[in-house]
Amino acid sequence: MSGPAAAGPARRERLGLPRARGAGPLLTAALVDSLGSGLFLPYALLYFLDTTRVSLPVIGLALSAAAALALPCSALFGPLVDRLGAHRSVVLANLAQAAGFLGYLQADSAERIAAFGFLVTAGQNLFWAANGALVAQVWEPDDRRRWFGLLRAVRNLGTGVGALLSSTLAADTSPTDGRVLAAANAASFLLAAALLSHWHPHDPPAAATEPAPPAFPPPAPAPRGYRQVLADRRFAALNAATVLFVLCLLGPPLILAVYVTRSLGQPAWVAGALLAANTALVVVLQTPLTEFLRVHRSARLLRLAAGLFAVSFALFWAAAPPRGAVWTTLSLATGLACYTAGEIVCSPVLTDLVATLAPAHLRGRYFALNQTSWSLAAVVTPTLLTRLLTAGPAALWATLLTAAAIAWALTPAIEAPTARR
Template identity: 70%
Template sequence: MVDSLGTGLFLPYALLYFLDTTRVPLSTIGLALSAAAALALPCSAVFGQLVDRVGARRSVVLANLAQAAGFLGYLQAGSATRIVAFGFLVTAGQNLFWTANGVLITQVSDAADRVRWFSLLRVVRNLGTGVGALLASAAAMGSAHACGRAVVAANAASFLVAAAVLARWRPREPPAAAAPAPARGPGRGGYREVLADRRFTALNAATVLFAHCLLALPLLLAVYVTRSLGRPAWVAGALLAGNTALIVALQTPLTEAMRPYRDTRLLRLAALFLAASSALLWAAPAGSTGWTTLSLVAALACYTAGEIICCPVLTDLVATLAPPELRGRYFALNQVCWSLAAVLAPSVLTRLLTAGTAGLWITLLITAGAASVLAAGIDAGSGELAEPPPAGAAPDPSRR
């Protein structure tokens, strides 16, 4: 919650901060931040090994410290080179956080409650980011230069507080739910074994496709609503605010309702909702009409339902497929998929929108369909995806 609050403070005004506090032009700022993200992307492979060796909690602490150092550096980022350097620290810290955080939750929660905890994490982070954005909006009413530096300093402080809290926290291990796995022979393990896992490969491919579908709305909604539909910009802002509010309100109860169903079946349902969202946005008529408003609201509802379903389930599947001693590497490679989509989606989606709205929405419909097919492929192979019950217990017939 603490670091999400800081992130919400900074993200809405990141570009404005560098424009107000440096002489670097906007196009160069964007290029510098993209370069920082690209440089940090390969680090995830090393982060997986780090998490497996030093532990998830220590890795999360290190991730928060790296991000704090990056934001403190932003206070002195007067050139494009410094923006790249400190942006690398921030982005690498984010990648390490998401690699280690999933492992940490997996270690301290029961398998039956894991999706609930991943869902709760999304609620807390959305709430923190939303409150931070509101505070940043209030701060922006003052001097742009002074407020920008105050927001960056507050963000750095939030990561330091989060690191201090985690450094003092000693998690209690959950009770074992199954017999321990047999020891691996010498030479087993490592990224070679991770890459040989066909179901995990299918999951990663599905993750890239789901990520593109999920990034479409926040990236394109404002441009699509104003340029293609002729509605004011506040409409897009209201829709995105509604998305955050719905996640905070509905993530937990919907996660409880999802518990009897298999993860892969839920992913196919999420793909259907995301496809419906794209179809409704494509069908929305231009102009200020009741049908336009209805289409936008319905599209937002479908998008939010797909997001609520697929995000915790995708993370839970990584934890389910990963052997305990390789969890860091599994989460690291899955994080690469999210990061890769974040790098590719802005370019791919904006090019599609520039070429014409029909091509954009058709592509997203195909993407959602392909994600559904890949989700079905995760079930292929031997063995059940669900973690085994305790010795002597009957299989759970309710998970369908």
């Protein structure tokens, strides 16, 4: 094929975009539910302060308790995804999150905040356990990493637009505005569930996913269920590295605003501009960079990401006083660029490696156990980093540098032979 007829596929491949025919409901659902989350989540603490008599420390404790209680649920969701199917599990996860955010409209005590927060967090854990398994089931390995990159870009776009809208709609932080945003988020999950429930994903060709029948008697069956998952040494190394990579991923978005304003004495708009630039760069560069790097082995890409994170943390650390204004600005901007590059490189690779290591009949358990690593890091990171920053910038950035270095050292033990390209 040549000429204009071939221009479209060639351009799509250069941009790192997968073949998306028939996947419109999946992409629309990803945009819709991330848009709703972007609307509500930046306003969440203010919402509970405005609509309840619960104090801020108790609100934080209730939400942390909800996340901690939902953490063991991921292991239970693995068998559910394997038996119910990834497609139905994603729909169920959206419905659970919709129910949780509707419950927030009636949350007038710490106990109710924790209860409905548990429902929201458990729904999130189920979603991420099922979503990766769904992508692995529907698309072939050659297109899979593109899909992980595209879905991540779409979700960043939705979250960024939602956060921008919420900063405008909830500028006066009134209880009515908060309830509108909570209801809008619940509606976004209901709409996403409706879109996905009417979507009928195709299965990849059997020849591409199933091995040929053996010409000799098969060996005795290996242990199934979580015994087989826990016996996978590469997967254990991946989970250990995932905790460290997630710590690196969550650190700057969580702590940068406080660091820039309190430790560096910069105006709040500087932190806002840095985080907005991060979102914009991920949306624009995620798919083309994923495509450009897909010829490289997964372990090499994770080492690259760990190195970029380490450089970014060193630059953020170097911005601390008594540096001049020009040096501080340059260090922050360059550090953000390195951090964003590391984020773009590692996120699709981490998810794709789970799909690569997992046998088809155990994908739900593999993704569920890996989601536990993400959730564990998400529970630990806020407390750890805020305490480190209280001790000083050196303690904060030295710890994150150490995490990136250990993640770099773990990467050779992760990659499966079939993941090498």
